[in-house]
Amino acid sequence: MTASPLGVTAPAGFRAAGVAAGLKASGKPDLALVVNDGPLRHAAAVFTSNRVAAAPVHWSRQAVSDGRADAVVLNSGGANACTGALGFQNTHATAEHVAQVLGVSSGDVLVCSTGLIGEQLPMDKLLPGVDAAAAQLGTGSGFDGGSAAAAAIMTTDTVSKQSGFAGTGYSIGGMAKGAGMLAPGLATMLVVLTTDAVVEPAALEAALRGATRVSFDRADSDGCMSTNDTVILLASGASGAVPDPDEFAAGLTTVCTDLALQLIRDAEGASHDITIRTFNAASEADAEEVGRAVARSNLFKTAIFGQDPNWGRVLSAVGTTKAAFEPENLNVWMNGVQVCRSGGVGEDRSLVDLSGREVLVEIDLAAGGAEASIWTNDLTHDYVHENSAYSS
Template identity: 60%
Template sequence: MTVTAPQGFRSAGIAVGLKSTGKPDLALVVNDGPQRASAVVFTTNRAQANPILWSRKSAQGGPAHAIVLNSGGANCFTGDFGYETTRLTAEAVASAIGSDDAERILVCSTGLIGTGDQVFREKIVGNVPALAAALAADDTSAAAAILTTDSVEKTAVHAGEGWTIGAIAKGAGMLAPGLATMLVVITTDALLDSDALDSALRGATSLSFDRLDSDGCMSTNDQVTLLASGASGVTPDEAVFAAALAEVCDSLAGQLQADAEGSSHDIDIEVRGAASAADAVEVGRSVARNNLFKAAIFGNDPNWGRVLAAIGTTEAAFDPYSVDVSFNGVRLCHAGAPDRPVDECDLTPRRTHVAIELFAGEHSATIRTNDLTHEYVHENSAYSS
């Protein structure tokens, strides 16, 4: 179990024909309470899909009762018809689960942008009753129903003292912050109000999903949702809950990184000795988005010069001629000059660690990214054909 590991939740995932593969493509997670609370973080892309527009409005009106998610179509840039499809989906779910307010139903979609017709609508709305009938407290199918180009399901569970957190996620491409490209549903049976959930969720996402930058591309459909049922009757210390939630989000971010489209290296860029946390993030992100660096890692080439060139484009406070750079534990650059021979560094393992020491302060941050491969280019060159 994942999102149904906490008490007070049921979920389901079924195939309705949105995907040509016949795999599950419509999911539903219902919060049965007894005391519902929720928090949501959305993409900061100005171009937003119809489900995001709906869910933003819904989230302002009170705690969510349920969230319905489809893969196989983003329902983005589909005009008034697409927004109406989202509204009808929420209304169908509300009716099927006995909710008296469709605006308490969050909606998420993922897939190709610009597609969505009457057939798409009918496959979703018409199959909501069957989806609701499949709801179960021991369900394991919802995690598969939200996947697109993902090769594996992404889940996490944390057991607290009398309370639990469960989560599912999707994401393999367009992974960049604000929010990192994904759909995530997190559930907990802890007894917490929406304000406490919002604070914990924003703190957790800022240290995990917002530091995942696989390809620098931000989606139109990103949404991370946290639902609380209060079914455990336990109110954890808010700091303890926030730490546990951060752990769950960090696990999911790592799983997203490991499944990034076409990648052959998972790269952790650790920036140390920064004047501020913001500087550390800016420096790490400048490397994560540098195609020359990413291509070098694909070729198992520890080209530390590309790291220095990348970080030199930032406005962070540091002296480029005092920086150290290490690849997989081998310091190749010291004080802005060559140190150890590059042939001492082995970049053949998938897991790659790059350490950048700025000597400008006491702050640090790690940005997750991936290399740039032939497979990534091929997969995305034929995505819509």
């Protein structure tokens, strides 16, 4: 969607690497390091709201609370969740090791983990992996440090995800893996965003919350929230450019939306990418609630897999919400065909073509002027297969 340089090392002031530390049985890359060389080390982050949060989430939430981060270390091959005191000690030891190697404070090192819950990380492999990554730190866009890092955080992702945005005198880059909300076998969504713009921590946090609210938060495949979900934004200030706040917010939202849609498109086991656009809602919150209710209906999701324009299942899901609407005023379109008019039968459902990968469901609540879109996937045989076979 963009011709901008891609990835976390596209903005100036960042180095990154990805290596195979041996955490994955497959021998594929499994440890990534992203370093902010400054001059600024401003940071903000948002974390899973799951109360059973992994050790690295507890650590990083505290570490980023002062608005500063010098580095992020990320591992696949183990979530370090439900691992007790030893799990937290291992996260702490990882941050200490990164800090030593880079010559920074461990309190400025953020940690992210993804993989199976309930198993301790093999620290005898992880710590040497940090050394190897530190020795390979690279800059730039293309086949670079950022790309290596993006590859090392993949779990069952089939492609690595990177994005970028060219602002006025600065740029934004990013990488993502996952996501837990899309296909639970993928377990966790990890995102690192970087910018060389000059932005204060409070403004970074506001922009990040604004961007994630309308991007990652609206990618909702099964309503399951991971113990490890983390989105981190680092600012180096290396461009010297102080961005227009609106442009920066829009740019960050563009990058987050691009990454969220890449996650949806790579949700393994899915055969359709579904956008549920709810409009004429009394509020944006109403529109979101309606979209989420449809996105979380297994009835609806299996119908789309079966290429069945079953609008009754859409209305049935809408009916479970508290949104403002009158049933007899509801209108629904599927891929442009109005299958439901005024709460009843509309055009012949056989006119709807659901053979392509993209599906657009539009819901008119006839209750106001707000709207929101939720992205999801269908529920397929492959989804069941992958997620029943993940850990056993």
